[in-house]
Amino acid sequence: MKPLDQCLLYGFVDSAYLDGRDPAELCRQLCDGGADLVQLRAKGWPILDIARLAKRLSPVTAEAGVRLVINDHPELAAEVGASTAHLGQEDFFDAGYNDVDKVKPDGSTLELGLSTHAPEQARRACEAGADYIATGPVFATPTKPGRPPVTLDYVRWAAKNIDRPWFAIGGIDLDNLDDILAAGARRVCVVSAILRAPDVAGACRQFKDRLLSAAR
DSSP states (O other): OOOGGGOOEEEEEEGGGOTTOOHHHHHHHHHHHTOSEEEEEOTTOOHHHHHHHHHHHHHHHHHHTOEEEEESOHHHHHHTTOSEEEEOGGGTTTTTOOOGGGTSOTTOOOEEEEEESSHHHHHHHHHTTOSEEEEOOSSOOTTSTTOOOOHHHHHHHHHHHOOSOEEEOSSOOTTTHHHHHHTTOOOEEOSHHHHTSSSHHHHHHHHHHHHHHHHO
16 A cells, blocks of 8 residues: 555545446446545445445455545544545534544544645644645535635645645546646546546546656
8 A cells, every 4th residue: 555645546436426336346446547545435324334335345445555545434444444534624623623633543543634625724734634635626526516616726835835645636637637737736536537437447547647647
């Protein structure tokens, strides 16, 4: 499993984009295509159902040497052996936390990422000890309905100011990836442009190849 600073492509098994497909097979395709992290995001699902699915995905990612990220549930992440958990602003700062160690289970080696939507939120996330930061949504996206895009200005700011691994997220596709890279991003989260592609693994490879080229 790569350390976070060597991870470039962040994929998702998102319950809103399953379209009747087997989540474990979808996860395998993401891993085969070169995703460095795969997040399980199942908004609105009961915790027991998320746990069952996480236990199915864990051996898939482990075999591929890919990080499994559990959205919203750090305790569950530790329980299923995932390396990483992710929380949004509302589940961390708005819930009264200001230190990631407060939400990491005792004795675990879990790493935690935080979503941010503005420079002041990124600064707070760094001060709170986030292991990585997501910056976005860069462009409008149905994944975050009603949330205004942060635009490439935030990406440019992040490239100059964030002192740990960070991933641009939100409406990123192969057509605008060059703009993201030109703004200074070297890591991206991609949801619909991969999950809605006819060939999930192939779409991953296209993203990964361009990210690797930019990293050289």
